[in-house]
Amino acid sequence: MSELPRWEVFKQDGPGKVHQAVGSVHAGDGQHALFTARSVFARRPAAVSLWVARADHIFALTKQELDAGKGLSEGNGGTFYIFGKKTNRRSMTLGDHLGTLEASNPQAALEAARTQYGDDLLVWWLVPDSALVRSTDSAETVESWFAPAKDKTYKQQSSYGVVGQHASAHKKAVRGGDHD
Amino acid sequence: MTQIQNASASAPVLAALPVETPEQLEAFEARIAAGEKIEPGDWMPAEYRRQLIRMISQHAHSEVVGMLPEGEWIRFAPSLKRKLILMAKVQDEAGHGQYLYHAAETLGATREEMVDALLSGKAKYSSIFNYPTHSWADVGMIGWLVDGAAIKNQTMLAGCSYGPYSRAMVRICSEETFHHKQGKEMIVLYAQGTPKQREMAQDALNRWWWPSLMMLGPHDADSPNSGVLSRWGVKLKSNDEVRQEYMNEHVPELLEAGLTIPDSDLHQDEQGNWRHGAIDWTEFWAVVKGERGLNKERLGARQQAHTDGAWVRDALDAYAVRESGATRA
Ligand SMILES: [Fe+2]
Ligand SMILES: [Fe+2]
Numbered sequence: 027m028s029e030l031p032r033w034e035v036f037k038q039d040g041p042g043k044v045h046q047a048v049g050s051v052h053a054g055d056g057q058h059a060l061f062t063a064r065s066v067f068a069r070r071p072a073a074v075s076l077w078v079a080r081a082d083h084i085f086a087l088t089k090q091e092l093d094a095g096k097g098l099s100e101g102n103g104g105t106f107y108i109f110g111k112k113t114n115r116r117s118m119t120l121g122d123h124l125g126t127l128e129a130s131n132p133q134a135a136l137e138a139a140r141t142q143y144g145d146d147l148l149v150w151w152l153v154p155d156s157a158l159v160r161s162t163d164s165a166e167t168v169e170s171w172f173a174p175a176k177d178k179t180y181k182q183q184s185s186y187g188v189v190g191q192h193a194s195a196h197k198k199a200v201r202g203g204d205h206d
Numbered sequence: 207m208t209q210i211q212n213a214s215a216s217a218p219v220l221a222a223l224p225v226e227t228p229e230q231l232e233a234f235e236a237r238i239a240a241g242e243k244i245e246p247g248d249w250m251p252a253e254y255r256r257q258l259i260r261m262i263s264q265h266a267h268s269e270v271v272g273m274l275p276e277g278e279w280i281r282f283a284p285s286l287k288r289k290l291i292l293m294a295k296v297q298d299e300a301g302h303g304q305y306l307y308h309a310a311e312t313l314g315a316t317r318e319e320m321v322d323a324l325l326s327g328k329a330k331y332s333s334i335f336n337y338p339t340h341s342w343a344d345v346g347m348i349g350w351l352v353d354g355a356a357i358k359n360q361t362m363l364a365g366c367s368y369g370p371y372s373r374a375m376v377r378i379c380s381e382e383t384f385h386h387k388q389g390k391e392m393i394v395l396y397a398q399g400t401p402k403q404r405e406m407a408q409d410a411l412n413r414w415w416w417p418s419l420m421m422l423g424p425h426d427a428d429s430p431n432s433g434v435l436s437r438w439g440v441k442l443k444s445n446d447e448v449r450q451e452y453m454n455e456h457v458p459e460l461l462e463a464g465l466t467i468p469d470s471d472l473h474q475d476e477q478g479n480w481r482h483g484a485i486d487w488t489e490f491w492a493v494v495k496g497e498r499g500l501n502k503e504r505l506g507a508r509q510q511a512h513t514d515g516a517w518v519r520d521a522l523d524a525y526a527v528r529e530s531g532a533t534r535a
Contacts, residue, residue, distance in 0.1 A: 049374070086246075111369075116364060149245050183384045
């Protein structure tokens with residue numbers, strides 16, 4: 027068989043935080059994508075909600091493409107979720123959910139987004155509302171999906187804090203080396 | 207909308223790409239020099255794309271095969287606590303494979319062709335995972351040394367010029383630190399434990415020390431792919447530089463733990479850098495080529511897992527067919 031479609035995953039780390047683009051999974055449908063995304067991206071406690079959208083339903087453009095005069099392909103109007111990459115700083119996410127707006131087509135949504143969220147973003151993703159599948163926000167779901175990871179403190183490096191502090195005598199002899 | 211679509215990176219398609227001009231290359235290199243990240247959709251030399259696909263997919267395969275040597279020990283864990291830790295670590299490695307396949311897919315490689323390349327034996331993965339695990343102490347030593355060496359390499363790659371690869375590395379490094387520390391903790395405790403435990407820890411070090419040095423790759427003079435990868439900001443440090451960082455961190459800690467490093471030429475130079483004796487690269491290449499080590503067994507285990515999962519893929523297919531029929535009706 028040929029591979030299952032790819033779904034981009036957006037994770038919200040906590041109440042009041044925005045969803046961020048964390049990576050993708052392959053899945054047969056939205057529910058399958060959510061379950062897979064939970065295993066891949068929420069093994070550690072910081073999650074309260076996941077959204078997924080089929081990768082081929084997302085409209086994306088880089089700053090370089092935009093500067094070269096490239097636009098978005100045709101598509102239906104409606105509600106668009108806008109994600110953007112703001113900096114080149116080290117990060118484990120592509121970018122944040124900046125906001126949501128209505129437009130008559132993807133190109134119009136992009137232009138509205140540029141006006142609203144700034145023109146210097148490095149990558150734009152526009153996700154049509156109709157393409158998004160979301161984990162349920164009920165307290166019950168949040169608890170059963172994301173809470174178990176909280177008790178598994180042995181997955182955190184901080185559980186092993188004291189180990190490795192013992193070698194300073196042998197270490198400090200190094201001059202001019204690069205340590206991190 | 208180039209970000210999302212899978213432009214195939216196979217040879218015929220690349221041949222059809224527009225010719226690369228010196229101006230394009232210059233602008234690309236200027237972006238890298240300025241510390242910008244290259245994102246999917248941006249212009250990049252075909253060779254940059256090709257090298258990245260090769261490197262990232264090999265890295266993904268290494269994470270996936272890397273589950274096997276330790277996974278064998280889950281059922282032998284000496285306590286529930288250690289079992290939970292090891293399961294979490296092996297699960298993380300599966301996740302790391304997923305992050306990396308994703309990064310390679312943004313360059314046009316498909317998941318299916320990468321998995322096929324691994325299962326058919328066409329693709330390479332890190333030969334460190336072809337060494338056998340002999341005792342429970344190997345689980346600790348792998349965490350301390352193999353994950354420790356991987357962290358040095360991956361911390362460097364977290365700063366690389368390709369956005370999706372860099373992001374995968376940042377995510378992976380934050381999880382690897384747990385792998386490293388749980389292994390170090392286990393070995394430090396064994397090294398202070400019963401004579402039998404001390405012997406197990408030393409035996410594990412004797413077997414894993416040299417492979418952990420070799421897994422950071424050939425010496426700079428013998429490293430064929432490094433030139434273009436360092437020129438384009440993928441490899442920010444050379445193999446020997448990363449190996450030096452690894453030595454400088456791990457040698458003092460292993461000594462402090464009371465273990466003996468199996469290298470009679472090991473010493474500290476005037477700068478304070480720990481130097482190793484000559485590495486036996488014939489063994490490294492024999493393992494890479496599959497003449498030594500468990501290459502056949504590792505691939506066999508992957509192929510078996512793939513075969514065993516066929517019913518899940520079949521069920522997903524059948525479900526998809528039924529659903530599409532239902533919506534059409
Ligand atoms: Fe890993
Ligand atoms: Fe690891």
